[in-house]
Amino acid sequence: MAEAMDVDIEAPRGTKRKAIDDVLIITAPRRIKALDPDVVNKIAAGEIIVAPVHALKELIENSVDAGSTSLEVVVKDGGLKLLQITDNGHGIDREDLPILCERFTTSKLKAFEDLTSIGTYGFRGEALASISHIAHLTVTTKTKDSNVAYKAHYDSGHLVPAKPGQSADPKPTAGRQGTQITVEDLFYNVPTRRRAFRSASEEYNKILDVVGRYAVHCDGVAFSCKKSGESSTTIATHSKSSTVDRIRQIYNSAVANELIEFRSSDEKYGFRAQGWTTNANYHVKKTTLLLFINHRSVDSTNIRKAIEQTYSTFLPRGGHPFIYLSLEIEPSRVDVNVHPTKREVNFLNEDEVIEKICADIRTKLANVDTSRTFMTQTLLPGARAPDEVSSASATIPMPTGTPKPKPYENNLVRTDAKLRKITSMLPSAGTGSSESPGPNESRPDGMEYEYSDREPVTCRLMTVKELRQEVRDDMHNELTEIFATHTFVGIVDERRRLAAIQGGVKLFLVDYGMVCNEYFYQLGLTDFGNFGSIRFDPPLDVKELLRMAAEHEKSNNPPTCEEDDFGVEEVVELVSAQLIERREMLLEYFSFEVSEEGELLSIPLLLKGYTPSLAKLPRFLLRLGPHVNWMAEKECFATFLRELASYYVPEQLPPTPGSDDPEDGLLEDIKVRRQQINKAVEDFLFPAFRARLIATKSLMKGGVVEIANLKGLYRVFERC
Template sequence: MATRSQSLQLPGPKPIRRLQESLINRIAAGEIIHRPASALKELIENSLDACSTSVRVTVKDGGMKLLQIQDNGSGIRKSDLSILAERFTTSKISTFSDLSQLATYGFRGEALASISHVAHLTVMTKTKSDTCAWKACYEDGTLIPAKAGLTQDPKPCAGNDGTTIIVEDLFYNTPTRLSSLRSSSEEYARILDVMTKYAVHNSAVSFVCKKAGSTSSDLSTPSGSTTEQVIRLLYGHSVAKELIHVTTSSNPSKDEGRQSDGNDEGAMDVDEDQDEQDDPEAWSAEAYMSGASYHAKKTVLLLFINNRLVDSPRIKRSLEATYSSILPKGASPYIYLSLRIDPRSVDVNVHPTKREVHFLNEEKIIERICDAIQEALSGGSRSRVFEYQTTLTGGIAEPVEKSKKGKGKEMEKEKEKEVPVPDREEVEEREENVPSSAVGVSELKKKVYSHHKVRTSTQDRTLDSMFPVLSPFQARGTPSKSGDQGESVPLGTQPGQVIKLREIKQSECYLTSVQTLRKEVEKARHKNLSEILEKYIFVGIVDVRRCLSLVQHSTRLYLVNHDAFAQELFYQLGLKQFGNTSRFKLSPPPSLKAMVKLAVDAEEGTSQSRFSKEQIVEMIVSAMISRREMLQEYFSLGISDDGLVEYLPLLLRGYTPNLDKLPLFLMRLGPQVNWTSEKECFETFLRELALFYVPGPLISQSADNNPDEEKAERWQIEHVLFPSFRRYLRPPKTLLDQDIVQVANLPDLYRVFERC
């Protein structure tokens, strides 16, 4: 009889086989390409390595159906297209020692190869020396014919300098990976997040992202911008106004030495730069971070190490710990940190997607950066601002008593109860459904308690009345306004004058595009925010430089960004008067070319463009002169035959725009206006015109402003702009996000005082 051990026989070892090449490549592709956003990251890095100044991305179905990246870089040679999508084909390195001096984004040559194994890949490219572009299609790393019956060789086609990569049907052959992806809207949000971070770090490069078939872009940054400008554009005014710039390095004395004046400064810098090149532990860091007055629910960290977008939980925890003693509990900061380390001290080959890197002296570097940030936060001159947001309108009625029985006791109980503050979503839902006039008759007879009494007279004391005027008021200038009948009316006004706003009638326009834009303005109007503007009482200007003013509505005090409100107002006024806008004459008329040249010379980043400054000026001037009849007819912008700017549109009587911004306004009309589409042309032009009209300069003013100009600006804001908000502005809901904040409520203040 067989024993139990003899009946249980173990299976023999399985044979070891070599995997098929296609399976190997597909497994490797899964390590590199996780989702559409990771494919886009690899392709953007390739475009930046090609010295591109413009990157345009088109997406369909969250990148799963189409992901197109177009750049204007150096392109790819035709002879290299045959091995372009093979694994480990690269122009970045040739030997293993090159990894220690790596200064490019990519180096392994796996991005295009991985994409070709999980998607249909098409490449169109053209170098400056080529007479035409070349188109090639790839599958599983090899060239394939574009159509049946054709050869697999690259085909000539029309195209601009640079490279266009088209990725279609991503993960079509890996259904498991495709089913694990989120919705198309969430994948598109991830794509926008990647592009936003690279746009901030590469502020001189123009980034555009839009959905396929859409006429407007969801992300757009101009080339040659500064980091502060891109952060303001992509993350909003609330972040940009609180930004603090910090720089530190492994040799702090170097920065101090460069700030000193002397004849030996140049020689000293050369010696120190040479020392840094010889020191493998040298590093430098630059950060743009929010101050103590800004906080969000979740930390926003943009971390770049040697220009690579990476994640570092350790650095993130250290930065959050630095802010923990400054921000309230549960609040988080915004931080953009760029760290440059000697390539010899960094190992970039520790993660397939280069998402993580390892470098020497990590603890020491992080500690030095956190110390510099803490010093900037604690030693800054900015005052701490406390803000909170609750219900925006005072028109929602108090609940009417259900019964008269026990009225006295019920009122005493109601007084003792503290009303909970609803969530923002609940507030906006109720505001859209509850009419502003929903006040019962019995409410009118109720006794008004002290903490519900509000002033109703505009003659009451304001903030400005508390400070005596030491010097006479002078307007910024007194150009004359030429109306349609040839009349001249001075624009400069004196303090004490009451500006009577004349009725601005809507012009008759039968263009479908203009009618569509007007309907969009009315559709986007927020009813309860309109109620605030109709019934507000102006309190005063808090800060001209930061564009902040205080207004009161009912028992609530609001902090208003009058810059954002003014920009929307002037856009709507330009749209309302389309084709029939008044104008004011410039005497003497300046040269259009001289104005544009002045702005181009002052613009940063133009040296990185493939066009010279003279070419840029000529392109902008020729584009505007060729369309001067249209500009004169539709927008009242007069340009003579010999290129003189004779008159400008006058959007609001009694308001003088800052003519120092005229060169920048004329320059931006070239690249920022979409001249190819009628609706977008009208909208983008009016947006630029509104930006020209907003108070103050485009960028924050310096501390040494002319006091007379500041008084003129204050007077126009209080006596012209705010009355115009009340009369003409149709405020959209987007202004609620960050441009109006409730800072106080009278009943809440009474409860605080009663406890003291």
């Protein structure tokens, strides 16, 4: 007994005890044997067909390869009991049916070198073979030249009789042109795999996702999917439907209404990309990415992360987009054979291709001036105006079900933009009309717009990317969410540039001058190199503008000592020389055009519908001299864009002169400009803040102040 205990103590801790029989077996080298072909085939099938959805994906790809224009999918018990797909493609010749389900039998691949030019979905000839080893497979097919259809049954890759004692040869039967493949009792001989599936509804949802993806991508092909025994289809698309209509049918109208089309290509990297993506008005909690590379549905973590990073600038924290992307790459640059289910592919220059696509998507999203339309929703979905309710109540019987609980007033949120605003309570002389211009009135900014055919420029400057990252790092998440979901209440003080907005059940006072400064700076970084332009006809004399600004600066801020004194002409010559010397860079990056003779031809256009004050133009030009660091690239871009943003901030208007003021012209000018600014703030600036402003932490220091909380006010009233 003591000796046995000694043996136990000497064994290392954690060592698994061996059975007595194992200890007695002589440890001789085991001989290598070839696995049984049936075992090999079942292992291969387990790698390719992991779930019913994988079997369906392979069958859909085979049907589309066969030139089908209609695919019908029927599912029972999530595809485990029945998975049937019917197409109207070319069909299969009767002579090919005996080897249809044998491994590596295909009409698309003859030599290994053909992998470099594969243009079809399937090519290895493993799908049907794998399915036949783990399910009961039946194929009914008819070609155009055949008088009848043929029906064949398969098991473990070979033809088998439909019933014992019958012949295994395909039997003639009635049928239409095309192929119907029926998969029954999937994983019947792999019980551990079959028990791993939790619910039929979960598997059916996965099948709907795959059918929906291919229905969106495959133009000219009608798709339908339903459960066995049910008359209605879960998915049904027409063969002539457009991509947007297919997305609307499958993913709802909320997505389809916010879609913008994008394209990207580069001959150097041999790719073309096109697709549809949602704009900044739409966001959900999880990214929906329909990615097709050479028309094959795949997944790419790198592409997904890059797209989410692109949208982080435009969407509030936690918001994600919907995007459908079809990427076509030269077959010689793609390795499609890196994954058993072809779920992933590898291609050359992956980082460069992804960067180019994301840059083009970013340009589309940032191009508010040419491709974005701001729409306001006056009522929440399902709500009706009071007059509509009163008129409808006379004709529509009221439901007799359980009445809905009355909402507490301290949780009510203002949602109707037609309700009375703060501006309607202020004196009429201090506010401009907020009504929309009539059909015969001129544009509020009084400008005519021309569209340029210049191609968008992709910014690859690391300094600009660093400046963009600094903005994202300084983001205040809660304040960004408030601006992204706010309701504009009205302008409170034009002279101090204060406006009120509602976020949830809270009321905020916003210094829109400070917010505009930050917004236009971010806009400058986002649209860097792709600005519109405000052109002057006739051109303006730069020196004359600088002279006006310098004289005004000197007269209003007299120098306190000799060192602060400056000569007007000296300053004019110095600043004008700087602008003329750097005119090529200013034109390329900022659409700021100065001629060699010193004429100002254009300045950047940042936001269509809003025109900065031309009275501020001389001071803006003057500040470009001492307040822009022309020596360092990053500081140059940052300081120039800061000055440009400051110029675009709406000016502080003086108090309205009295009615007996002799300068009636000045009174009228101030009134007109006040109307222009009020309309721009409500109709252009705050909708732009809602769409794409990243609220920084600096705005919390005086830029936005909470002045009321509905729940807090109710507590005060309750105490009273």
